Amino acid sequence: MPISKIETLYFYHTNDIHSHFENWPQISRLLREKKRMHHAKSEACYVFDIGDHVDRSHPFTEGTQGQGNVRLLNEAGFDAVTIGNNEGITMSKEALTLLYKEAEFNVIVCNLFDQGRPAWALPYTIYVTEQGTRIGVVGATAEYTTFYSKLGWEVTSPSAELQRIVEEIEEQTDVIVCLSHLGIKEDEKLARDCPAIDVIFGAHTHHLFHEGKLIGNTMLAATGKYGEYVGQVMVEIDVDTKKVVEMAAKLYRADQLTRTEDDVRQVTGLIESGKQAMKERVFYNPTALPQNLFGESPLASFFGRALIAYTKADCALFNAGIFLGSLDKGWVTKESLHTLLPHPINPCIITLDGAELQEVYELSMNEEWPQIEIKGLGFRGTLMGAMIHERLYENRHGKLYVGNREVIKGQSYTLATLDMFTFGFFFPTLKEAKKDYCMPELIRDVLGWYGTEMN
Secondary structure: OOOOOEEEEEEEEEOOOOOOOOOHHHHHHHHHHHHHHHHHOOOEEEEEEOOOOOOOOOHHHHHOOOHHHHHHHHHHOOOEEOOOHHHHHOOOHHHHHHHOOOOOOEEEOOOEEOOOOOOOOEOEEEEEOOOOOEEEEEEEEOOOHHHHHHOOOEEOOHHHHHHHHHHHHHHHOOEEEEEEEOOHHHHHHHHHHOOOOOEEEEOOOOOEOOOOEEEOOEEEEOEOOOOOEEEEEEEEEEOOOOOEEEEEEEEEEHHHOOOOHHHHHHHHHHHHHHHHOOOOEEEEEOOOEOOOOOOOOHHHHHHHHHHHHHHOOOEEEEEHHHOOOOEOOEEEEHHHHHHHOOOOOOEEEEEEEHHHHHHHHHHHOOOOHHHOEOOEOOEOOOEOOOEEEEOEEEOOOOOEEEOOEEOOOOOEEEEEEEHHHHOOOOOHHHHHOEEEEOOOOOHHHHHHHHHHHHO
């Protein structure tokens, strides 16, 4: 019986870098070296990013509107990426449309539309190796319908779109891999619902598989977050039958890769170049506005007035932990606003009944909350800090007021707050309430706008 001839495919992948460039020079060097090594051996090698490479909390990303991230991906030799929610909904529609204009790789996302498919996105692509193996690559991003629609995009069910495309290309391919910025639960479901996919490269929920995870015959692979790991998946193909005969996944720890002085200088240079790009003056601040993490402050009061002026809401609620410093007297630049409020958080206007507003106010007085560490939700600080109320207070008789109006059950009120409070983790009522997200404006844009208006 003749021995089967085997072709080995090598896939390298990153996900949820979130502009954490501390290890990027080492990651980039590893990927370039792996590509050179495999190509020298005439082995097939592909490099993918699974979204959220961009994060506007980093000055380099903010200063270059994400296009600096694309240059880094180009330099590292990526073949294809999909978008995450940080590319998709923390950037304006115009910025996302321009983001990949210099990309030397394919952007694969099948479930995002703008009166048709965006010119910069592909629903799939098919690579053909030197030995004729056809590799279909599909990709999708998380279905944040409300946020995408506010920005002028249409996002559809990723699972339905992926299954449709896989069915369409199955006969044209020998191996199908998916770039999935959907999260671990969706990936597991996709593996069960669409077994024709051989490998699902995951992201979004920052999950980590040291040796992959098999569901049926589908391999799930993911590298956690922040560039802590680089993933490798090896797929062996019978050249004659074009069937997968073996798969294996492993991770490389980025902090164990050789770091040089040039690497350190490169990371520092990214920060400095981002700051230089944000030197534009926004407004003149006539008096210093200090912060107070655990109580009211001049800075919190200024921001509260800004939030109400911008949204025209009746009152406002936010946490003091959003301020990562104070505002000095003098010119406020884009850089200083970004340093103060790096979070990709949008303002939100919520309509509440008086009883609901009363409930939200009482929850916000929880004495334990100021010391809570917050992770995710767009928040880029550390502690929650004190909850700040603007035009929302109890009088000496314990009655809740909005401005000079007593809050009455059965009457409606509008509350300006941060989108991070609308997901139900702190205020369950806000998750189901009527909401109007202000997009693409971030909270630092609101502060800059108000400062300009006051001059």
